[in-house]
Amino acid sequence: MLRLALRFELRALLRGRAGMVALVAFLAVGALAIAAGQRHVSQWHEAVTTARRAQDESVAEARRLFEQGAAGPPDRPWVDLAQPGWQDRYSSTRVTREPGPLAGVAAGAVDPAPVAFQVSGSADPLSAGGHRIENPELDAGVVDLAFVLAVLLPLLIGVLGVEIGGRERQEGIERLVVVQAGESRRWLIARMLAVAAIAAAACAALCIVAGLVGGASGQEIATLVGSAWVYTAVWSGLMLAVNAHAGSIRDAAFALGTVWTLLCILLPTVAAEVSLSRVEADFAVTETLGARTSREAARQREPQLVVRELYARYPELERLPAAMEDPLDPKVGRHAADLLLVDEVAARHAARREQEQRAQVVSERAAWLSPVVALELGLERMAGVGPEAASEYREYLMQAVEERAYWVVTKAWTKAPVTQDDFDALQRAAPAAYLPQRRGGSTPIAALSFWAVVSWSFALLALSRAERRRAPRR
């Protein structure tokens, strides 16, 4: 029967204008979304290249100065590359974030971290914004593949499947179907499966193209296609449930419109409201006024107190040559406050990360309420973009900053002038480019599977109830 239904739906698709227009429009918008996603990825690559070029120029300048035996550029007499602080600055270490092969899929995701960051002993990863300069009036709505799948796919299924059941009832051929097929339920399920197959094929085509264009592996493409198929199952189940209840095509369209509006528009906006209202009254006072206060306080503290605190946190420094001097060389001592300040930056960073993780819990819970949120979350994780990826990258940067600040202090405490070998070693020890972590998409996949199971169970139940209701009484 499934084969018969598939033939029937394909014929209806070829003959009916609305279905064909919807399918072609879906594929066309999907293709545009893939192109827009690739544009985003190429801008990302461009940003990474710009950063690397800047680093190379700075390193080349430092090497030239080493070769010339100069402490610094002639017009900057205060620069001394024999000091660890200046080597730190001239190494100009850029820690880049490479786009994953599926990064273009969720190009419209909110991603507040940069893609290249200059790590130094006094850098603050929280002070860097995203790599895109965004026009906020346009940024609220970008067409990416995530949007096409999450929002437009249900509409495609709606256009293709709205007639299922309603037309049979409207035209009075339901009885004929029962006579010919034994029961109408199997015929309706077969028709819906046929529609789902057409929609799934369209999704798969888009996902495969997006994966191939981005250079994704077979496994990554399969995961992407799998997620899209589960989502197709969710909406075909919902469509079937709606059709089982609807007495006419008009009722079905009305009901599906309501379900789509609720799941694709209203519930995600409520989730956004819950999440955003938690932070809207937060003017980042800790990161701004608090940070300035602690910076000022650290600079005004007695050097002995600063050094004592430093040794309490890093006892190994007490064994280095600078620690034997009394009083401590002020040139060396000023790095102590910097290291302690980096610790404070790390503490603020950890607090921000905790805030971001709490916000992500709202998104994960919302995934159970709306399959749209579940799919968006899943695609963001696959693409390695979005708030979670940004937060992880900043954590990676923070570790690099801490290590660099510690390097500066330990080198200063050794009291030996740093050389070109140290500079080269610093270059070699620079953190590798950050690659998006492959996170387990357990919550989104579980939520989507839950929605698929629930929608189909509900649809099957509704179909049998409708059949019992419509069966002639003996």
Next chain:
Amino acid sequence: MTALVLRLQLLHWRRDHRLLTLLCAAVLVVLAATVWATAGDVAQRDSRARAAHEAREQWEGHGAANPHKMAHFGDFAFRPTGPLARLDRGVQARLGKVVFIEGHRQGTPMHADVGRAGTVARFVRPDAAFMLQTVVPLLLIFLGAAGLARDRETGRLKLALVQGVGARAILRGHVLALWALGLVFIGLVVASSVVTSVVLGGTAIESPLRLFGFVVTHAVFLGCVAGSIVAAAAWQRSARAALLTLLVGWVVGTTLLPRATATVSAAVFPLPNRDAFQAEMRKSREAGADGHNPQDAEVAKRRAAMMEEHGVEDVKALPFNFDGIAMQVDEEFGNRVWDEHYGQLRQQMMRQVFVASVVSLGNPFQAIDHVSMSLSGTDLAHDLAFQEQAEAYRRELIARLNHEHAYGGSKTGEWSWKATPEFFAGLDAFEYRAPSLREALRGRLAELFALVLWAVFMAWAQRRAADRLERGTLPC
């Protein structure tokens, strides 16, 4: 007859339990969203005021300091919410909320809400404007698409026409019923927002003129929506066709077209990536004066000129502190660089907005969204106004600090010299002045024109439908 149709329609909504339930639910949702958004806005204003107060206390409480040290100590400008942000939050969640005011560089707004609110932050927030621009039209579509169809299906329309009732009067009655419902929603939104704000200790009406504009433009928009629903119901042969046409229009107008516009305008007028933009700016900046570098050519030239003017051989012999002058030379060059680069960036952004404005001529949903944001003070233009004012404040503050550094009583090289706490306390704090209504709407003339155009078009479509109904060329 118009009044009779209007009354009949209202009576039908009241008598149909399903419709009444839908209406009550919609009212509750709209009220809840408005109250919640208003409460959030009041809390945000309080929080912003506290932050600004704390920043000022830190500034004034700093004590005696070298003026240039204070230029690096800096100040913070906290972005205020728009005058009607409680009704339409616009793009506020995407904007940085804090600008660091510091010597040598123009600050960029940081700490946007969306960056801290997780994946769901990419979705729109439900506030009063969202309800009036998206949910209420949908409700009117569901209520109105069946209205005329019912008259047609029951034969009431034919009977009325046969009895000599004008089709225009009938259609007008249907439009007025839908429009009246829309106006009730506007009234509810405004009243609940004002009451919530007063109860929570906020101001009742911050900008009456803007509020009036908000009410009028939304009334016109909902009039267009009501008109289009009745026109579609009259032109289409069945309620199903009318409903589907309107739903497709709603989906395209609210969801697809705005995103397509964003994608197209970003492709046509691309913005540079942040790294490239900053690299360009750094390059331009490095080509000019550096106040911290005594060997800088520009600074040296100015120093020589000053020494010649005062007839001294040593810079320390000048009757003022040349370091303050050097810092101001540095600032002025930097300002020119920022003006050039940020000017180009803003021009590009405004070009993108212009594309959206042009598209809104064909999409009233986009038109009302843009006008509403401008009236509420939560659009890009208001954000740019905030950034410009914050930058003007920075330039004024740094110029006065440099002036004090130069002429406050110290000599060149005296970096340990300190200005009095009274001097710092006497410098004005940052204060934001929202652009006037005229300034706010200057960039939205296309959208205002679009709303008027749509209203006229809908009136024309109805007249034509009425004429055709009377002539019998449309089914009745």
